[in-house]
């Protein structure tokens with residue numbers, strides 16, 4: 448049987464890391480696409496040359512021709528510009544919207560059956576625009592944010608408790624931005640919810656509040672340290688987890704930016720929610736119950752995403 452084909456649109460920091468991870472995990476053959484001359488070819492060759500020592504079987508190709516992504520099973524989109532210190536994700540809107548148009552049309556023409564994972568920021572608005580420009584089914588287009596945000600939350604919690612990250616699960620809802628909603632009640636250590644751990648004296652509410660805020664600011668913390676560019680190792684790893692769930696029909700329960708129409712009181716919006724990812728793409732959305740406070744935070748986040756979608760419509764009238 449032929450190996451799956453994974454197209455990576457954007458061969459920058461995240462794109463290159465995605466290619467390396469996909470090859471090392473033998474998820475399929477990899478096509479790296481970018482408009483920057485020589486970059487996709489150079490990275491593809493460099494990673495291919497790591498194959499003998501690493502011992503993986505995967506073909507890697509770099510290209511600037513959309514025809515080379517033909518028939519891709521998965522497309523992961525990182526094309527666009529990342530943040531610089533002092534910029535919010537929303538500052539990227541105008542530039543990256545134009546990029547989503549080109550990418551959406553390229554995918555529609557060459558890989559219309561692919562499962563598409565968008566990473567480009569501002570995430571929730573860009574995944575919406577990419578779906579609109581590509582015309583692919585909503586369940587086959589999603590955005591990577593929740594896996595990364597909850598990974599950051601899990602990492603910080605594991606440091607606080609001095610336990611393995613493997614035993615910490617975390618739940619993050621809403622848009623990928625300052626309004627994201629880390630749900631403390633649904634976040635656990637080996638099944639024990641965080642409020643119970645406060646009662647047990649393992650931590651304090653103030654410390655949990657600080658960790659929630661650090662999670663919200665997780666991307667900015669990395670941008671501030673790197674000075675040029677934004678995070679790429681953890682974003683790439685998170686998207687690979689989602690791609691693997693699709694390719695292997697794992698039915699993983701993963702938070703991601705999914706099309707919500709008739710769930711969580713939403714009528715047609717991409718926003719971060721818990722989903723089931725399998726061979727059908729986004730197969731299901733968990734229509735969870737929220738407390739009044741949680742619902743208020745979620746609504747605030749939803750309003751922020753709606754504002755960005757409206758801004759996109761103002762920039763490109765074909766989206767209105």
Ligand code: APR
Pocket residue numbers: 456457458459460461462480481482483486525526527528529530539543546549550566567568569676677678679682
């Ligand atoms: N088509 C294809 N590739 C493009 C296009 C386009 N129209 N426009 C830009 N690119 C490429 C750039 O040439 C660059 O190689 O996208 C790549 C982006 O890579 P980086 O600048 O290294 O950015 P990266 O850190 O990978 O982040 C990409 O993901 O997390 C988000 O905010 C981040 O929006 C940013 C995206």
